[in-house]
Amino acid sequence: MTSSLANSISSLNSVAMGDKKADLVLKNCSLLSVYTREIIPKTQIAIIEDRIAYVGPNAGHTIGPKTTTIDVNEKFVGPGFADPHLHIDQFVLPSELAKKSLVCGVTSLFSDPIDIVSVAGYGGFKEFLRLGEDLPIRIFQVVPGGLPVDGKFSYSKTMSSSQERSAIKHPHVLGLGEVFSWTKVTLRDPKTMKSLSSMLEADCIINGHTAGASEKKLNAYVSSGILSCHEPINFDQVLERLRLGMWIMIREGSIRRDLKQIIPRLISHTTHLNQLMFCSDGLDPLDMTNYGHIDHCIRESVNLGLETIDAITMASKNCFDYYNMGKDLGGIAPGKLADILIFDNLKTIKPSKVFVGGKLVASNGSIVTTIKKKTIPSWIKNTVKLNKFSPNDFVIKSKKNQVDVNTIFMQTEIITKLGEAKLNVEEGNVLPSYNNDVWKVAAFDRIFGTKKHSIGFLENFGADIGAFASTWSFHENNLIVIGSDDSDMAIASNILVKNQGGLVVVKSGKVVASLPLQFAGILSTDSFEDVSSNFKKINDSIVDSGCKFSRPHLIPLFLPFLALPSVRILSNGIVDVKTRSYINPIK
Numbered sequence: 001m002t003s004s005l006a007n008s009i010s011s012l013n014s015v016a017m018g019d020k021k022a023d024l025v026l027k028n029c030s031l032l033s034v035y036t037r038e039i040i041p042k043t044q045i046a047i048i049e050d051r052i053a054y055v056g057p058n059a060g061h062t063i064g065p066k067t068t069t070i071d072v073n074e075k076f077v078g079p080g081f082a083d084p085h086l087h088i089d090q091f092v093l094p095s096e097l098a099k100k101s102l103v104c105g106v107t108s109l110f111s112d113p114i115d116i117v118s119v120a121g122y123g124g125f126k127e128f129l130r131l132g133e134d135l136p137i138r139i140f141q142v143v144p145g146g147l148p149v150d151g152k153f154s155y156s157k158t159m160s161s162s163q164e165r166s167a168i169k170h171p172h173v174l175g176l177g178e179v180f181s182w183t184k185v186t187l188r189d190p191k192t193m194k195s196l197s198s199m200l201e202a203d204c205i206i207n208g209h210t211a212g213a214s215e216k217k218l219n220a221y222v223s224s225g226i227l228s229c230h231e232p233i234n235f236d237q238v239l240e241r242l243r244l245g246m247w248i249m250i251r252e253g254s255i256r257r258d259l260k261q262i263i264p265r266l267i268s269h270t271t272h273l274n275q276l277m278f279c280s281d282g283l284d285p286l287d288m289t290n291y292g293h294i295d296h297c298i299r300e301s302v303n304l305g306l307e308t309i310d311a312i313t314m315a316s317k318n319c320f321d322y323y324n325m326g327k328d329l330g331g332i333a334p335g336k337l338a339d340i341l342i343f344d345n346l347k348t349i350k351p352s353k354v355f356v357g358g359k360l361v362a363s364n365g366s367i368v369t370t371i372k373k374k375t376i377p378s379w380i381k382n383t384v385k386l387n388k389f390s391p392n393d394f395v396i397k398s399k400k401n402q403v404d405v406n407t408i409f410m411q412t413e414i415i416t417k418l419g420e421a422k423l424n425v426e427e428g429n430v431l432p433s434y435n436n437d438v439w440k441v442a443a444f445d446r447i448f449g450t451k452k453h454s455i456g457f458l459e460n461f462g463a464d465i466g467a468f469a470s471t472w473s474f475h476e477n478n479l480i481v482i483g484s485d486d487s488d489m490a491i492a493s494n495i496l497v498k499n500q501g502g503l504v505v506v507k508s509g510k511v512v513a514s515l516p517l518q519f520a521g522i523l524s525t526d527s528f529e530d531v532s533s534n535f536k537k538i539n540d541s542i543v544d545s546g547c548k549f550s551r552p553h554l555i556p557l558f559l560p561f562l563a564l565p566s567v568r569i570l571s572n573g574i575v576d577v578k579t580r581s582y583i584n585p586i587k
């Protein structure tokens with residue numbers, strides 16, 4: 001339970017004056033001051049309960065018989081890191097993610113649980129809020145700000161205005177998550193404007209997403225009270241937004257890595273850094289293992305020439321200043337919550353000790369506190385509302401012998417364009433063509449159980465497998481099935497119905513790889529290590545079968561995502577994103 005500063009001032013003041021004794025004193029710290037950009041040697045820090053009471057050259061007056069003192073031996077001591085924007089409703093439960101983030105020095109996570117809401121509405125949001133509580137990491141939430149992605153085509157759940165208003169009353173709900181359909185703002189969509197107004201009235205933060213916006217559209221967006229963006233992919237975009245008073249979260253995560261493009265010019269421009277942060281926007285288990293979390297952003301930025309103290313400030317103080325939490329968090333100073341990292345050196349940026357609220361939670365890369373596994377209600381493990389599939393469910397009918405078809409041509413795992421192909425028809429069913437690399441692709445509503453679905457064709461996938469299916473897809477969470485064989489497509493789909501979620505690869509009737517995602521069909525209740533291993537097998541099995549892309553799990557994830565060009569498939573149909581119209585699979 002976190003203390004409030006208002007209720008702690010007498011106690012903190014008494015310890016600072018020496019009238020009351022501290023619980024813990026750290027001596028001989030080389031303090032990384034994010035307030036003055038300096039390293040202050042031989043600093044002493046006194047902590048009472050979960051807050052810092054004194055920072056200075058001599059905390060002797062705060063030490064009593066019951067005070068624990070630790071000599072830090074001139075090691076570097078700095079504030080806990082924050083990830084100011086990530087989707088933690090991915091892959092693993094918050095309790096599993098916490099273990100990995102904490103050993104990287106990340107003590108606060110600002111979560112945008114958009115996919116859990118798209119599957120399970122306000123009930124899912126509240127469930128996720130519960131899962132994020134009582135952990136030795138701080139998890140703050142925002143109400144997802146982008147659902148539905150497009151009212152005409154999208155079919156996901158969302159939160160009503162009254163549910164949004166009641167959500168933000170919770171102390172860990174800070175405002176509205178990334179408003180990524182920015183045209184809804186520039187066109188002043190009534191529900192969007194109402195939502196923005198009620199957030200501003202309640203003094204809440206609104207996170208932004210302005211990919212592709214500039215000049216008057218960017219001005220309209222910012223003047224609507226949305227002051228941050230994590231989409232800039234180069235320094236010019238960063239600068240344009242900073243000049244309008246925005247806060248920038250430089251993204252370095254599994255979706256994109258932008259540090260290399262931005263940091264060198266940021267340094268040469270000598271702009272102020274006080275409105276800059278790092279964010280991951282979400283990390284897959286392999287990236288988390290191989291790169292780390294926000295610690296990686298600091299290492300990478302320092303390698304690119306940024307001063308270490310500046311990178312640490314961007315990873316801590318600036319995040320909390322943005323969220324108006326600077327009185328409680330962000331640096332090592334009197335009154336602040338004692339989220340403290342100790343580093344043996346500043347090269348690796350791997351903390352040897354991690355304190356959250358004055359309690360040691362990680363030491364030398366291991367968690368040293370108990371993280372309880374919470375019970376998961378059964379309703380959230382039953383969200384794939386589909387009946388048993390048969391190969392007939394994947395038939396695309398034609399009376400001709402050969403047909404011209406429209407395809408979704410994969411340029412990368414994420415980027416698509418409209419393609420075309422000629423396909424043979426057998427017994428009235430249009431056949432995919434392995435030789436021409438043309439596949440069937442299907443999207444089924446699995447949230448409402450409406451039986452709504454669409455089937456089309458996908459090009460340039462390349463893998464010699466029968467089917468690849470996923471119940472997790474941004475932010476529609478349709479069941480997406482890609483396949484060269486109707487029978488394998490049915491088998492893959494049935495496995496996901498039986499498991500109530502996941503990713504699966506099937507070839508010649510056999511399961512090649514499976515990642516169960518039992519929680520709302522979007523994350524696993526298994527350990528981080530098991531999820532990581534299954535996730536690797538999914539990608540490896542498809543890549544080893546000849547897929548043209550290195551991260552094929554992203555293909556079903558992004559196929560229904562209407563915020564990106566150019567052709568997408570959802571349970572409602574195949575959509576030309578630019579013209580906002582449906583495309584027939586057969587010409």
Ligand SMILES: [Fe+2]
Binds near residue numbers: 085087112178281
């Ligand atoms: Fe995001």
